[in-house]
Amino acid sequence: MTAFIAGPNGTADFSDTPLWLSVVKALFIFVYLLVSTLLVIWFERRVIGRMQQRPGPNRNGPFGLLQTLADGMKSMLKEDLKPANADSVVFTLAPLITATMCFVSFSIMPLAGDVTLFGHRTPLQLTDLPVAVLMVLAVAGVGIYGIVLAGWSSGSTYPLMGSLRATAQMVSYEIAMGLSLVSVFLYSGSMATSQIVQAQESLWHFIPACFAFFVYVVTMVGETNRLPFDLAEGEGEIVGGYFTEYSGMRFAMFFLGEYINMFTVAALATTMFLGGWQAPFGLPDNGWWGLLWFTAKLWFFMFVFVWLRGSLPRVRYDQFMRFGWKFLIPTTLLWVVAVAFYVAAKNNWFGGPILQIAGRDYSLAVLIVIGVCASLVIVASWILGDRAERRAAERLPQIPVEVDPFAGGYPVPPLPGQRLVEPGAADDAYAATKEVSRG
Amino acid sequence: MGDAAVTIGTGEQVMFWILAPIAVMASLGLVFARKAVHAALGMALTMIILGVFYIAQGADFLGVIQIFVYTGAVMMLFLFVIMLIGVDASDSLIETLKGQRWAAGLLVLGLGGILVSAVGSVTYGLSDGVAQTNTSKGNVPAMAELIFGRYVWVFEVTSALLITAALGAMVLAHRERLGKGPNQREWSRRRFEKGENLAGLPVPGVYARHNAVDTPALLPDGSISELSVSRVLSAREQTRSPLADLEAEDAIRAEIESGSER
Amino acid sequence: MSALPAFEAVAVDYWAVAPMLVVVAGALLGVLVEAFAPRESRHSAQVALTVGTLVAAFGVLVWRSVNHHSVTFGGSVAVDGPALFLQGALLVMSSVAVLVMAERFGGVGGDAFTPMGASTPGSSQEAAAAKAGYATSEVFPLTLFAVFGMMIFVSANDLITMFVGLEVLSLPLYVMTGLARRRRLLSQEAALKYFLLGAFSSAFFLFGAALIYGFAGSTDLAKIQSAIAQGTTGMDGLLVPGVLLLIIGLLFKVGAVPFHMWTPDAYQGAPTPVTGFMAACTKVAAFGAILRLVYVGVEGSRWDWRLGIAAIAILTMVVGAVLSVTQTDVKRLLAYSSIAHAGFILVGVLAFSKAAVSGVMFYLVAYGFATIAAFAIISMVRQGGSEASHLSQWAGLGKRHPVVAAVFSLLLLAFAGIPLTSGFTAKFAAFAPAVTSGGTAGVLMVIVGVLASAVTAYVYVRIIVLMYFTAAPEAGEGEEVVALMPSIGTTVAITVGVLATILLGIWPGWALDLAGRAAQFML
Numbered sequence A: 001m002t003a004f005i006a007g008p009n010g011t012a013d014f015s016d017t018p019l020w021l022s023v024v025k026a027l028f029i030f031v032y033l034l035v036s037t038l039l040v041i042w043f044e045r046r047v048i049g050r051m052q053q054r055p056g057p058n059r060n061g062p063f064g065l066l067q068t069l070a071d072g073m074k075s076m077l078k079e080d081l082k083p084a085n086a087d088s089v090v091f092t093l094a095p096l097i098t099a100t101m102c103f104v105s106f107s108i109m110p111l112a113g114d115v116t117l118f119g120h121r122t123p124l125q126l127t128d129l130p131v132a133v134l135m136v137l138a139v140a141g142v143g144i145y146g147i148v149l150a151g152w153s154s155g156s157t158y159p160l161m162g163s164l165r166a167t168a169q170m171v172s173y174e175i176a177m178g179l180s181l182v183s184v185f186l187y188s189g190s191m192a193t194s195q196i197v198q199a200q201e202s203l204w205h206f207i208p209a210c211f212a213f214f215v216y217v218v219t220m221v222g223e224t225n226r227l228p229f230d231l232a233e234g235e236g237e238i239v240g241g242y243f244t245e246y247s248g249m250r251f252a253m254f255f256l257g258e259y260i261n262m263f264t265v266a267a268l269a270t271t272m273f274l275g276g277w278q279a280p281f282g283l284p285d286n287g288w289w290g291l292l293w294f295t296a297k298l299w300f301f302m303f304v305f306v307w308l309r310g311s312l313p314r315v316r317y318d319q320f321m322r323f324g325w326k327f328l329i330p331t332t333l334l335w336v337v338a339v340a341f342y343v344a345a346k347n348n349w350f351g352g353p354i355l356q357i358a359g360r361d362y363s364l365a366v367l368i369v370i371g372v373c374a375s376l377v378i379v380a381s382w383i384l385g386d387r388a389e390r391r392a393a394e395r396l397p398q399i400p401v402e403v404d405p406f407a408g409g410y411p412v413p414p415l416p417g418q419r420l421v422e423p424g425a426a427d428d429a430y431a432a433t434k435e436v437s438r439g
Numbered sequence B: 001m002g003d004a005a006v007t008i009g010t011g012e013q014v015m016f017w018i019l020a021p022i023a024v025m026a027s028l029g030l031v032f033a034r035k036a037v038h039a040a041l042g043m044a045l046t047m048i049i050l051g052v053f054y055i056a057q058g059a060d061f062l063g064v065i066q067i068f069v070y071t072g073a074v075m076m077l078f079l080f081v082i083m084l085i086g087v088d089a090s091d092s093l094i095e096t097l098k099g100q101r102w103a104a105g106l107l108v109l110g111l112g113g114i115l116v117s118a119v120g121s122v123t124y125g126l127s128d129g130v131a132q133t134n135t136s137k138g139n140v141p142a143m144a145e146l147i148f149g150r151y152v153w154v155f156e157v158t159s160a161l162l163i164t165a166a167l168g169a170m171v172l173a174h175r176e177r178l179g180k181g182p183n184q185r186e187w188s189r190r191r192f193e194k195g196e197n198l199a200g201l202p203v204p205g206v207y208a209r210h211n212a213v214d215t216p217a218l219l220p221d222g223s224i225s226e227l228s229v230s231r232v233l234s235a236r237e238q239t240r241s242p243l244a245d246l247e248a249e250d251a252i253r254a255e256i257e258s259g260s261e262r
Numbered sequence C: 001m002s003a004l005p006a007f008e009a010v011a012v013d014y015w016a017v018a019p020m021l022v023v024v025a026g027a028l029l030g031v032l033v034e035a036f037a038p039r040e041s042r043h044s045a046q047v048a049l050t051v052g053t054l055v056a057a058f059g060v061l062v063w064r065s066v067n068h069h070s071v072t073f074g075g076s077v078a079v080d081g082p083a084l085f086l087q088g089a090l091l092v093m094s095s096v097a098v099l100v101m102a103e104r105f106g107g108v109g110g111d112a113f114t115p116m117g118a119s120t121p122g123s124s125q126e127a128a129a130a131k132a133g134y135a136t137s138e139v140f141p142l143t144l145f146a147v148f149g150m151m152i153f154v155s156a157n158d159l160i161t162m163f164v165g166l167e168v169l170s171l172p173l174y175v176m177t178g179l180a181r182r183r184r185l186l187s188q189e190a191a192l193k194y195f196l197l198g199a200f201s202s203a204f205f206l207f208g209a210a211l212i213y214g215f216a217g218s219t220d221l222a223k224i225q226s227a228i229a230q231g232t233t234g235m236d237g238l239l240v241p242g243v244l245l246l247i248i249g250l251l252f253k254v255g256a257v258p259f260h261m262w263t264p265d266a267y268q269g270a271p272t273p274v275t276g277f278m279a280a281c282t283k284v285a286a287f288g289a290i291l292r293l294v295y296v297g298v299e300g301s302r303w304d305w306r307l308g309i310a311a312i313a314i315l316t317m318v319v320g321a322v323l324s325v326t327q328t329d330v331k332r333l334l335a336y337s338s339i340a341h342a343g344f345i346l347v348g349v350l351a352f353s354k355a356a357v358s359g360v361m362f363y364l365v366a367y368g369f370a371t372i373a374a375f376a377i378i379s380m381v382r383q384g385g386s387e388a389s390h391l392s393q394w395a396g397l398g399k400r401h402p403v404v405a406a407v408f409s410l411l412l413l414a415f416a417g418i419p420l421t422s423g424f425t426a427k428f429a430a431f432a433p434a435v436t437s438g439g440t441a442g443v444l445m446v447i448v449g450v451l452a453s454a455v456t457a458y459v460y461v462r463i464i465v466l467m468y469f470t471a472a473p474e475a476g477e478g479e480e481v482v483a484l485m486p487s488i489g490t491t492v493a494i495t496v497g498v499l500a501t502i503l504l505g506i507w508p509g510w511a512l513d514l515a516g517r518a519a520q521f522m523l
Helices: A019-051 A067-077 A088-108 A132-153 A157-188 A193-199 A210-223 A248-273 A289-311 A317-346 A364-395 A423-438 B010-032 B036-056 B060-085 B100-120 B129-136 B139-148 B152-173 B184-194 B231-235 B243-261 C014-036 C039-063 C081-101 C124-131 C139-155 C159-177 C184-216 C221-230 C236-254 C262-269 C272-297 C299-325 C330-349 C354-380 C402-416 C422-437 C439-469 C488-506 C509-517
Strands: A112-117 A120-124 A354-357 A360-363 C070-072 C077-079 C381-383 C481-483
Touching: A019 A067, A019 A088, A019 A112, A019 A120, A019 A248, A019 A289, A067 A248, A088 A132, A088 A248, A088 B036, A112 A289, A132 A157, A132 A193, A132 A248, A132 B036, A132 B060, A157 A193, A157 A210, A157 A248, A157 A317, A157 B060, A193 A248, A210 A248, A210 A289, A210 A317, A248 A289, A317 A364, A354 A364, A360 A364, B010 B036, B036 B060, B060 B139, B100 C184, B100 C236, B129 B139, B139 B152, B152 C014, B152 C139, B152 C159, C014 C039, C014 C070, C014 C077, C014 C081, C014 C139, C039 C081, C039 C139, C077 C081, C077 C139, C081 C139, C081 C272, C081 C354, C081 C488, C081 C509, C139 C159, C139 C272, C159 C184, C159 C236, C159 C272, C184 C221, C184 C236, C184 C262, C221 C272, C221 C299, C236 C272, C236 C299, C236 C330, C262 C272, C262 C330, C272 C299, C272 C330, C272 C354, C299 C330, C299 C439, C330 C354, C330 C402, C330 C422, C330 C439, C354 C381, C354 C402, C354 C422, C354 C488, C354 C509, C402 C422, C402 C439, C402 C488, C422 C439, C422 C488, C422 C509
Parallel strands: none
Antiparallel strands: A112 A120, A354 A360, C070 C077, C381 C481
């Protein structure tokens, strides 16, 4: 394991990093992201193709690798249309905001630990802040402007509706996302990405913060407008959503922004929950090895994104919002409170005796907090499960035992378990069915 | 820290002289923009630049929160409301009080003059607050210490403010549904009881070169059917006349006829 | 896990802030009642809860907090004599005001409040909501939140605490202003004006606080005081503009000229019981904050800005008095009268002595009780189902409703400052220190104050003449101006107001003594 060096103010140490090296790193991140985007679009189409039992793009270049490049060329050469009603300045500004903001967040992602670059020892991370993770959220907040403005400036109804949907979705899922990250902050005692990675030296956060990890994975799909949460561009309802009126290069910028945003949320998930660039099972991760592990974890999430898209249908908008506001946010709040108690107990702020169980020290307060939380969860799941069962039972349709095959004038076969009545009693049976179905 | 904190680095100076004029222009745009969305954008840009300045001065948490909260949440809600209320809405520029604008301008100039002269006449001493705090305690812990220490009362009290805001919004804007609205069956029953529009209202017009909900249909006698467009569109005067379409149709017909004779 | 530096929590004197905690707990309970109690029982539950909370808070204040004078929460809250006196006054006055708000006149919910705030005025939905028995019982928790904010405001020892208190007290008032049952468009317009101008004044306050922070390097009033005492730091250019902006922000709330523009509109448009609450309690809170700011925080620099504020005081008295002459609406008239009263109180504030503090506090109490009762009476006088607020409708009221007219006359005489009413003793208590310790400016302000009082007295006497010596215009069946029979709550409220007016007029010694003993600020 690499020794971690903390700089002042609880961030990574950049004392041996001249300005030109930062520029080089920025350029490196830019290229890294662009190449990844080119690859991931190909990757997505190939994997989806596999899942649908067809080959996917395989003509341009080896394995069809150059397909994305060809598509990009096509986008650039296409006619650039602008609706007559559009607000021309904002119409151009919107894709620019989306395409530039998505790169910014990556500046604080630690792609690897300390490496030696042109004779300087420096962390493979453009910069670090004591509030680095908050900055990712802030930049995401600014990035939403691209979508809102795209919808508004198109001067057309479907884009406006699409952008309203997208914004409502991203703003509300950002709340749950922020809350899910809070428990990681509590565990690692810092909001700087380098420190969070360091805090996972012994145990990756996805185990102690398992619920937060689940919430984060859900919200990251919602945040990037990907299936099954791509309601902002639901073709069946609102044509293409906010970019309905866009074409050519401007559309390509939205496309680029969307994919890089996927990389950003995946990189954040890697950093926050999966130990960042650290290797599993004590494999080597010093120096440039870290980049390998980081990239592998990143692509794992990319595969999950594609997998979800290949297997899940789109959810309904109201269900999606209800899930966000009425389940994710309140439960994550409870989770944060529970974690806060746990961390406080672990730091022994409540006092109390220390017990020795199986050779390890446990503070009594920790055990009490865990016990209380576990029993609360059990009780809650018991009550809620009971209620859900009762509701499901109420929803079940009541099927009459006897059925008249000619009740509606056309012959109808009986359902399993149903008995046919004699034609003579048909009218009575019909009336009885009506009664039952009403009751 | 002493002098080190007071001297402003070259990078920071360059950044200031680039961003500050932009911030000023954006805030002027907020005041003078005709379209509400442009004004909101100006505001958002000002907020972002202020956040950048805070970060440059070492107040990382404040700067990021400034961008996160003001640009990401508050201005976003503003934009939302503007978009929901009216996409094309622009301010009415009629003065209800005569000469109000001149008077206001004069007063603003006066106040601005006084404040600028007051603030400008001050000699600022050495400031080592943020830099020293950042190295000794760290930016975020120092902030937390203030919020949960000396200002914990204020911090908790703001929750009362938020609850009030939520309650007030519900009282002023939440319209509870009183009773059930009529369903499709009842509507149809009502139509038959009244004996009007038994088959429903007429659909909008479909013409050779146009087919949209904002264009009324024509009745058999050639007159325009007002019932065929949504009354919301009529009230907003967003309907268009079908006459142009009729002319187009005539032109097509004439062309076809002349073509058949050629 | 990185080692976090040890965190030391601030010491808190819980008994000192207990009344505030009780009030906010009651407000939160009220929100829960609103969410879970069945609709029919909400009104009575809310009234009982609100009055109970306010009385309990007052009980705690008298029982424990009076022995816990302390500056707590690391210096951001000061619970000292003036704070406790004003908090107690606020609690008593607001419980009286809540009794008036609870008046139903036989209806389902509070009579003054619209059944559904979100329904379009005059729409069928509004009528349906009224028919379905809806009522805006949210006003009671909102009132408690407002009282909570006011209590914070008078005990704020830090500009940030003061600002948050200002917002907490203002926000519920903005909402409540827009909830009148009758003349709803006027009410909503009033709420919007009040909100916009209030937000504007908050901006002034914040700007001032920023400048003062620049000067003193702290928002703590004690630190500001010592920074002023230490003298020049090279930054004193910031001090006077900062102080003036802070005071302007606070003067907005009391409605001093030229920051009074919202007052007549908001007073007229708000539901009448809310107007009473607003007029009495907001004034107490805002003057409490002004007293603390100018006596504790920036007292050392008073020679630099005193004349400006004195000019505002004179302008307030003159404009309030003169414009009240031209009013034809009772609520607007009382609004202008409240502006004039704000001027009178400012005269007391500018005397800068301990006697002035007690005089101002006494004035606030005397004025507050009379105001709540006066607005309660206005809410009773009706013509054709709506409030008869036009002056001409009050003609001949003395013949038909002698008791109501008599009580209203007494309250008007108190506003005018006629001897043997609380108004006289209050004016004396506020003006006397101005003469003794206020210097030439003080004497000048008192002269203007007496002249302005004479002008307002003319206005009040004119109403009394109108009620007793002018015949009522002929009115058709059901169109007469009547005073509705009040419920017990309103009766109690008016009785308390009248008793306080008489008692403080005839036997003011004990109250002046209490105010005098409570007039010492702490740091």
